[in-house]
Amino acid sequence: MIPALLAQATQGVDIGTIPVEGQVLFIGLLFLGTLAISRFSIQVGVPAILGVLVLGLAININYLDITHQQAESLHVFALALLLFYAGLKTDIQAIRGFLHYGLALAVGGVTLATLLLGALIWLLSSAEGGAIAPGGLDAMPLGAALLIAACLGSTDAGATISVLASVRQLVPERLQHLLEFESSVNDPTALLLFGLVAGLFTTGPADGAAMGAGAVFVDALRSFVQQVGSGLVIGALFGYVARFVIDQLAQDRSQLLIVAMSIAFVDYGSCQLLGGAGLIAVYTTGLLMTNMRYRRAELNHESIQDALLPFNTMAEICLFLIFGLLVSPASLVPALPVGLATAAVLMLVARPFSVLIFQPLSPFNRKESLFVSWCGLRGAVPLALSYNAVNQIGHLRGVSPDAVGGLAQNAQSIVFIVVLVNLLVQGLTLPRLCVRLGLVAPAGD
Numbered sequence: 390m391i392p393a394l395l396a397q398a399t400q401g402v403d404i405g406t407i408p409v410e411g412q413v414l415f416i417g418l419l420f421l422g423t424l425a426i427s428r429f430s431i432q433v434g435v436p437a438i439l440g441v442l443v444l445g446l447a448i449n450i451n452y453l454d455i456t457h458q459q460a461e462s463l464h465v466f467a468l469a470l471l472l473f474y475a476g477l478k479t480d481i482q483a484i485r486g487f488l489h490y491g492l493a494l495a496v497g498g499v500t501l502a503t504l505l506l507g508a509l510i511w512l513l514s515s516a517e518g519g520a521i522a523p524g525g526l527d528a529m530p531l532g533a534a535l536l537i538a539a540c541l542g543s544t545d546a547g548a549t550i551s552v553l554a555s556v557r558q559l560v561p562e563r564l565q566h567l568l569e570f571e572s573s574v575n576d577p578t579a580l581l582l583f584g585l586v587a588g589l590f591t592t593g594p595a596d597g598a599a600m601g602a603g604a605v606f607v608d609a610l611r612s613f614v615q616q617v618g619s620g621l622v623i624g625a626l627f628g629y630v631a632r633f634v635i636d637q638l639a640q641d642r643s644q645l646l647i648v649a650m651s652i653a654f655v656d657y658g659s660c661q662l663l664g665g666a667g668l669i670a671v672y673t674t675g676l677l678m679t680n681m682r683y684r685r686a687e688l689n690h691e692s693i694q695d696a697l698l699p700f701n702t703m704a705e706i707c708l709f710l711i712f713g714l715l716v717s718p719a720s721l722v723p724a725l726p727v728g729l730a731t732a733a734v735l736m737l738v739a740r741p742f743s744v745l746i747f748q749p750l751s752p753f754n755r756k757e758s759l760f761v762s763w764c765g766l767r768g769a770v771p772l773a774l775s776y777n778a779v780n781q782i783g784h785l786r787g788v789s790p791d792a793v794g795g796l797a798q799n800a801q802s803i804v805f806i807v808v809l810v811n812l813l814v815q816g817l818t819l820p821r822l823c824v825r826l827g828l829v830a831p832a833g834d
Contacts, residue, residue: 419448423706436552438709438768439812445713463711466654467704468576468769469671473653474701475573476675477690483566486752491567493747494761495575499542502735502743502765503582507531507538509734510727517792518799519723521730530787532590533796536778539586540804541735543579544572545768552766552816559823564757568764576770577620577666581613583774591784619665624673627656628681631674635693636684645688645696712772716805724799728806735807736814740765756826763822767811775804 423441430440484491511534515522518529518537549572553565588608631652639648656674657667679690721728744762751758782788782797 419710420706423710427706436766436812436816438705439809439816441706442709442713442809442812445710446716446718448714463708465657467708468668469653469657470650470697470701470704472573472668473649473656473671473675474694474697475569476672476677477679477694477697479566479569479573479676479679482680483563484570487563487567490747490750490752491570491574493750494571494744496578498571498743498747499575499578500582501746502739503535503538503542503579505742506541506731506735506739507535507586509738510534510537510731513730513734514727516789517795518727518803519795521726529796530590530785532586532785533782533788533800535586535590536583536781536785537731537800537803539579539583540771540774540778541731541767541807542582543575543770544568544765545770549764549766549768552764552812552819559820559828560760561757561828564753564760564828567753568761571761572766573672574669576668577613577616579770579774580666581616583777584612587781587784590786591781615664616666617669619663620660620667620669621673623660623663623665624656624670625677627652627659627670627674628677631678632681632683635688639688642687642692642696645693646700649693649697650700708769712769716802720798721802721806723795724802724806727799728803729810731803732807732810732814735767736763736765736811757828760822760826760828763815764819765811766815767808771804771808775801778804 422444426440426444427437430437511529511531513521513523514529514534516527516529518533522528549568553560553568557565631648634648634652635645639645652674653671656671660667660670675690678693681690683689741759741762744758744765745755748755748758753761779797779801782800783793788796
């Protein structure tokens with residue numbers, strides 16, 4: 390059976406032609422592989438999600454009938470649960486001292502990092518993103534460079550939470566709260582910037598008239614305020630709904646998993662349908678639930694965390710595995726020089742600048758701020774946005790029709806390479822950085 394499945398895989402046969410028992414066997418083996426690679430990744434000091442992502446890339450089963458839309462749907466489900474769980478683990482008392490600073494990083498920091506990174510990609514990259522050509526006349530269109538930067542602008546909650554889990558004992562608790570808060574709140578900013586770049590640089594209607602830059606900006610800003618405001622209000626409302634459900638409907642701890650998943654998904658879906666930011670809503674709901682009192686002491690936010698953790702882990706593994714499966718390793722090679730340069734610029738220039746410029750607002754010292762700047766991890770959100778970028782590039786002004794295919798493919802590959810390098814380098818160096826900055830005492834002291 391196994392040789393037959395491997396033979397079918399190498400021939401690119403659709404998974405639907407494999408017998409059901411073969412599909413079940415393959416899925417079981419795949420999950421065992423993710424478990425093994427996760428354990429190995431942690432032992433060598435890299436994030437488990439990076440190991441899973443590389444596993445999917447190595448398998449590269451491009452005969453699986455998974456569309457980009459389906460992958461994005463899986464991303465939404467997983468991220469909703471991850472942010473709900475992050476909210477459950479965030480104590481309001483713990484973030485009061487740096488709420489304004491966290492918001493400054495989540496909005497202003499993402500904006501500055503995106504603009505700076507986009508400008509540097511534009512200066513360094515060739516027209517199709519397949520070579521480094523600093524100062525060349527055949528440069529990448531500015532709209533495309535900013536679109537790639539917008540994909541990479543925000544830190545990713547799933548990646549940040551995963552990496553912090555591996556160094557949690559080394560990082561001061563208030564820094565953990567800041568990083569989780571920032572990475573949970575800055576996704577709407579990234580989506581706003583992505584939409585703003587697409588609107589400013591996309592060709593106009595059929596008559597050729599493009600929408601004015603001022604009108605695009607005002608429209609995007611209005612949408613951003615509406616999304617954030619609706620997310621906060623609906624999230625707060627569902628916090629009380631969740632307490633009612635737990636107090637009145639949940640019979641024991643065994644039902645908390647279905648309660649948590651139901652609340653998270655209904656919360657996210659309702660907010661999105663009403664035009665709000667569903668990710669902010671689920672985070673807000675979890676945040677309120679953590680600071681509420683329940684009728685029965687054994688049914689509380691800590692019990693929900695315990696029930697939700699295994700499912701969250703599985704959702705996160707599936708998310709990164711699917712993204713790895715959807716990318717062909719051969720497609721990454723042409724974009725490798727620009728991807729590596731972009732990763733270096735992001736980690737060494739754009740992210741540190743976007744954090745340290747807000748140091749006057751920070752209650753943390755400079756060493757702690759340096760740690761925050763190095764913990765700007767990218768993950769599922771940039772990968773998901775890269776698929777949207779592929780669809781947008783063909784409509785950008787200044788992009789030659791002959792260059793659309795190559796530029797779109799390289800843009801997606803650049804984002805994927807940056808995520809890989811970012812998780813690998815920062816995941817390996819975070820523990821050493823904690824010691825070097827004096828955040829923790831060296832072992833043996």
